[in-house]
Amino acid sequence: MKKYDLVIIGSGPGGYVAAEHAAKHGLKTLCVEAKDFGGVCLNKGCIPTKALLNTSKIKQYVLKAEEFGVTGINIDNITLDWPKVIERKNSVVKKLQMGVQGLLKTAKADMLKGEAKIVDQNTISVNEELINFDNLIIATGSSPRKFNLPGFAQGYEEGKILTSDEVLNLPRIPDKFTVIGGGVIGIEFAILFAELGSKVTILQGVDRILEILDKDISAEVTKLLLSKGVTIHTDVQIQKYENGQVYYTKDGTEQSEDFDYCLVSVGRTPSTEIARNLPIEFAPNGSIITNDKMQTSIKHIYAIGDCTSKVMLAHSAYKNAVVAVDTILNKPSKMDLLKIPSCIYTHPQVATVGYTEEQLKEKNIPYYAAKYPFMHLGKALADGKTVGFIKILVSQDCGEILGCHIVGEQASNYISEIALAMENESTIYTLSQTIHPHPTYAEIIWEVARKIIIENFSDKDWG
DSSP states (O other), X not given: OEEEEEEEEOOSHHHHHHHHHHHHTTOOEEEEESSOTTHHHHHHSHHHXXXXXXXXXXXXXXXXXXXXTOOOOOGGGOOOOHHHHHHHHHXXXXXXXXXXXXXXXXXXXXXXXXXXXEEETTEXXXXXXXXXXXEXXXXXXXXXXXXXXXXXXXXXXXXXXXXXXXXXXXXXXOSEEEEEOOSHHHHHHHHHHHHHTOEEEEEOSSSSSSTTSOHHHHHHHHHHHHHTTOEEEOSOEEEEEETTEEEEEETTEEEEEEOSEEEEOSXXXXXXXXXXXXXXXXXXXXXXXXXXXXXXXXXXXXXXXXXXXXXXXXHHHHHHHHHHHXXXXXXXXXXXXXXXXXXXXXXXXXXXXXXXXXXXXXXXXXXXXXXXXXXXXXXXXXXXXXXXXXXXXXXXXXOBEEEEEEEETTGGGTHHHHHHHHHTTOBHHHHHHSOOOSSOSTHHHHHHHHHHHHHHOTTOOOO
């Protein structure tokens, strides 16, 4: 029987980073993958959606070319070669699949294709071969949650009702596209197809889209969607699918929406069936419970990424992976969920980290807030990208950064500066004293830092 220091089940963002990190630190490591290396993010999530969104963004650039003095383009004749768009998306995914396998090979981590089964607390079975381990990391990810409402099973079978897995490979750009759910995934696909020319409708079950984000972000993205012709219905209750339409109630009245395709984007379900025979703890939603070192109730068995339902983001899984492996290596490491940034790849982008203003109010944490608009930023004006703002939240006592929320061009590229500041418990004064190159979008951090100091800390001695 083969034996490893560490076996990892799943090769998504958490799995492959754990395998690379462990192998490079001298652990005999095996990564087992049942489907495609790279997991959901690479194959059916982060990467393919961003490839498609780049196509819609380029289309918008071309449509606005005349505003920048580029003439001679007949925008009425602009068309999209959809099969070529899909082909490009698939080629990007394929390159990264190969890259993940190359990464693990270079690190000298073993890879095995097949479905793993956990036999006991120190043994798995893959392709009828028994493999022993000292440590196990479960990185089995998640799957899109489906509706079990009347008619939806038929809608899925007909191919009219889709999850985020299927929507990446539509045979054509739909004339009418409906999204059930106003979370991150739903909003990105709404922007994508609106910019590609579809008539998009969002059906949201609560009073606003992006309900877990800061209310100012939700309001700004709502304005953005409306400006692109998207229709948004909030506070609706989905009832059924019948004869090519989704029926819902709003304010006690039944209404319906017809479409070419409908995306159901109402969360994801942790994939934890593989671990059900282990005596570890599970949350009510089926996710695996871990401590801040990613250990389950069996200390040599770890769980990382979406299967824990902590923060379902690829970069969160990266950090989970490093924390788990470092713990195996007896290095100090732990997770702090508050300091994980998140991004939405709308046009312009959304990026956030830390507390929302609503959370600070709920927790009775004294804070100061300041906002600064992109329309006052030189780089944004030069590029014609003036939509959005930055909002920063700091403690009243010492100016420690508590949260930051941005809607603006390339926001995902500079939210890390705030995450780094929060990781090091830096104050707003540190940001105000950091020289930011001009003209850049990141310069808006310096502007809002100066603003909040002038408004709230003008007499403070930062020495």
